[in-house]
Amino acid sequence: DTGVSQDPRHKITKRGQNVTFRCDPISEHNRLYWYRQTLGQGPEFLTYFQNEAQLEKSRLLSDRFSAERPKGSFSTLEIQRTEQGDSAMYLCASSPPPWREGNTEAFFGQGTRLTVV
Amino acid sequence: AQSVTQLDSQVPVFEEAPVELRCNYSSSVSVYLFWYVQYPNQGLQLLLKYLSGSTLVKGINGFEAEFNKSQTSFHLRKPSVHISDTAEYFCAVRGGTASKLTFGTGTRLQVTL
Numbered sequence: 001d002t003g004v005s006q007d008p009r010h011k012i013t014k015r016g017q018n019v020t021f022r023c024d025p026i027s028e029h030n031r032l033y034w035y036r037q038t039l040g041q042g043p044e045f046l047t048y049f050q051n052e053a054q055l056e057k058s059r060l061l062s063d064r065f066s067a068e069r070p071k072g073s074f075s076t077l078e079i080q081r082t083e084q085g086d087s088a089m090y091l092c093a094s095s096p097p098p099w100r101e102g103n104t105e106a107f108f109g110q111g112t113r114l115t116v117v
Numbered sequence: 118a119q120s121v122t123q124l125d126s127q128v129p130v131f132e133e134a135p136v137e138l139r140c141n142y143s144s145s146v147s148v149y150l151f152w153y154v155q156y157p158n159q160g161l162q163l164l165l166k167y168l169s170g171s172t173l174v175k176g177i178n179g180f181e182a183e184f185n186k187s188q189t190s191f192h193l194r195k196p197s198v199h200i201s202d203t204a205e206y207f208c209a210v211r212g213g214t215a216s217k218l219t220f221g222t223g224t225r226l227q228v229t230l
Contacts, residue, residue, distance in 0.1 A: 050216075091160055091161070110160040111160050
């Protein structure tokens with residue numbers, strides 16, 4: 001078990017470009033979450049998958065954002081036509097099925113820091 | 118819906134002194150409560166969690182927290198801090214059947230000699 005893995009760790013992009021981030025959850029974790037964290041703030045929920053189904057999306061997730069988890073394993077988060085306001089740390093987390101470990105904590109990756117210039 | 122308030126944005130403390138980081142929450146349903154630590158440019162690491170049972174919860178690195186339902190609080194404590202405890206600490210809540218976590222804005226713990 002190598003933990004939640006995110007790639008890339010850092011991304012600098014020009015305004016208007018598209019970017020895609022990848023998250024590999026802990027194996028056997030069927031729940032996967034994306035959060036966004038801006039400077040000086042706590043993480044804010046973006047979206048949640050159970051297996052391949054996207055079950056919840058935050059209002060923060062504008063039309064320029066799309067997330068997928070095609071086979072219920074890894075997930076991608078794409079931002080189209082990036083804006084400077086998209087600059088943030090994007091965190092991925094996973095958690096086990098609710099009938100294991102009492103439906104408890106989420107395990108976080110190290111995040112992808114996006115800078116839009 | 119749930120919300121979390123961390124009353125102190127920064128807490129300076131000398132090494133080997135005790136510390137308390139405050140957290141209050143709001144929820145209309147029963148909650149699970151968590152404290153996470155974040156080191157610079159890193160993800161979040163779980164310190165401890167309250168699910169049910171004993172209101173005093175012990176976590177890693179000598180931290181503990183006490184759940185107080187009447188005061189809707191979940192304050193984090195450590196009797197003697199170390200320089201290596203310098204980090205950002207986040208309180209989080211998950212309510213009822215919800216899966217997502219709601220975080221506070223964080224408390225920066227700065228430990229100095």
